[in-house]
Amino acid sequence: MAGGRRVRSGGAAALCLLLSLTGCAGRTAADSAKGEVQHLLDLRSAALLRHDAEAYGATGASTEYTRLRALPLASWAYRITTLRRTAAGATADADLTYKVAGYDRAPVDTRRTLSLARTASGTWYVSADRPADKSGQQLWDQGTVTAVPGAHSLVLGTGQSAADLRAYARMADEAVPAVSKEWGTDWTRRVVVLVPKSLTGMASLLGSPAANYRGIAAVTTGEAGGAGQTPADRVVINPDAYAVLGAMGKQIVLTHETAHVATRTHTTAATPLWLSEGYADWIGYLGTDRTPAQAAPELARAVGAGQVPAALPTDKDFGFTSDPTELARAYESGWLACRMIAEQWGAARLAAFYRAVGTRTTRPGAVESALHHVLGLTPDAFTTRWQKYVKAQLG
Numbered sequence: 001m002a003g004g005r006r007v008r009s010g011g012a013a014a015l016c017l018l019l020s021l022t023g024c025a026g027r028t029a030a031d032s033a034k035g036e037v038q039h040l041l042d043l044r045s046a047a048l049l050r051h052d053a054e055a056y057g058a059t060g061a062s063t064e065y066t067r068l069r070a071l072p073l074a075s076w077a078y079r080i081t082t083l084r085r086t087a088a089g090a091t092a093d094a095d096l097t098y099k100v101a102g103y104d105r106a107p108v109d110t111r112r113t114l115s116l117a118r119t120a121s122g123t124w125y126v127s128a129d130r131p132a133d134k135s136g137q138q139l140w141d142q143g144t145v146t147a148v149p150g151a152h153s154l155v156l157g158t159g160q161s162a163a164d165l166r167a168y169a170r171m172a173d174e175a176v177p178a179v180s181k182e183w184g185t186d187w188t189r190r191v192v193v194l195v196p197k198s199l200t201g202m203a204s205l206l207g208s209p210a211a212n213y214r215g216i217a218a219v220t221t222g223e224a225g226g227a228g229q230t231p232a233d234r235v236v237i238n239p240d241a242y243a244v245l246g247a248m249g250k251q252i253v254l255t256h257e258t259a260h261v262a263t264r265t266h267t268t269a270a271t272p273l274w275l276s277e278g279y280a281d282w283i284g285y286l287g288t289d290r291t292p293a294q295a296a297p298e299l300a301r302a303v304g305a306g307q308v309p310a311a312l313p314t315d316k317d318f319g320f321t322s323d324p325t326e327l328a329r330a331y332e333s334g335w336l337a338c339r340m341i342a343e344q345w346g347a348a349r350l351a352a353f354y355r356a357v358g359t360r361t362t363r364p365g366a367v368e369s370a371l372h373h374v375l376g377l378t379p380d381a382f383t384t385r386w387q388k389y390v391k392a393q394l395g
Helices: 011-021 024-049 053-057 063-068 162-183 199-206 247-266 273-285 297-304 324-345 347-358 366-375 379-394
Strands: 073-085 090-100 108-118 124-131 146-149 153-157 191-195 218-221 234-237
Touching: 024 053, 024 063, 024 073, 024 090, 024 108, 024 124, 053 063, 146 162, 153 162, 162 191, 162 247, 162 273, 162 347, 191 247, 199 234, 218 247, 234 247, 247 273, 247 347, 273 324, 273 347, 297 324, 297 379, 324 347, 324 379, 347 366, 366 379
Parallel strands: 153 191, 191 234
Antiparallel strands: 073 090, 090 108, 108 124, 146 153, 218 234
């Protein structure tokens, strides 16, 4: 304000009086409280990492400790972003970063809201820790986490038996070398699988409505690109949909999702979904006895009715809320495109094509350039060849 800039005399006393009147004294008190709460959260994090239940309990509610103690953590830290004083104490918004030991290359970052109160002596303690608004839950928000390590995997579950979680670990351990055989070894070759109790739990982890994932057996989360600096991806299982699959179907799904983990750092905004999903399906179906008609029933029905697709599917065709038949055809079309490349140019050329597309950061020209340099085709020539292949395989 203009009057503040005209202070010339009266020294520190006049300035302090002005600051007090404009509320700066309140901000100083808030800064002090913020520092005290940050120190409390630092103590709480350290206690969790060294598995000190007594020290953790001294910082507040112990529910999270009980739910988290099976999770192998390499790091865990809060950074307060805002602190709001309330009649009961305070509410803190914080960024929580953590790393799962042996799996995460960089910290996972999630936003939390903590409720705080004070003892009669004025000491702060945590009374609740929950996801911030518009942030998905973490697995421990849904119950006590059970951890089952595999040779190449870590399966984390809530509301699941240890026997069921071990079955997921066995399938993940088969998926990792199967993916490495085709893609190569330039990835972590380890996968984290999250198994919530139900579809509702899956949706809560992903921060989306359950209706978006009904019938979807699993999804992979994680940031695209990043040259290996992104956290380990999470394969999130929908136990409701997964349960209705046969043994082969379950393995195909988990291998498909593991392929996404392997290819993540070479998957950018330039990568069309027909390629990323088709490649994951191609690896998933390798080694099975599924014929093209069995693996692509919806597309086979369309071809049988004389409806050969006019073009490869767009990203919009892969939306989880799309018509189930159209969604199935999109996946099947991408799979057959990648299968055609592997059969006619070889598996190594298919992987090279995938990587070439991912060297771009934007979509325009990326596929066209990769087709030209890796396969020696124009987009029109590739589409025509794919249409003939679809017809030959499914007609």
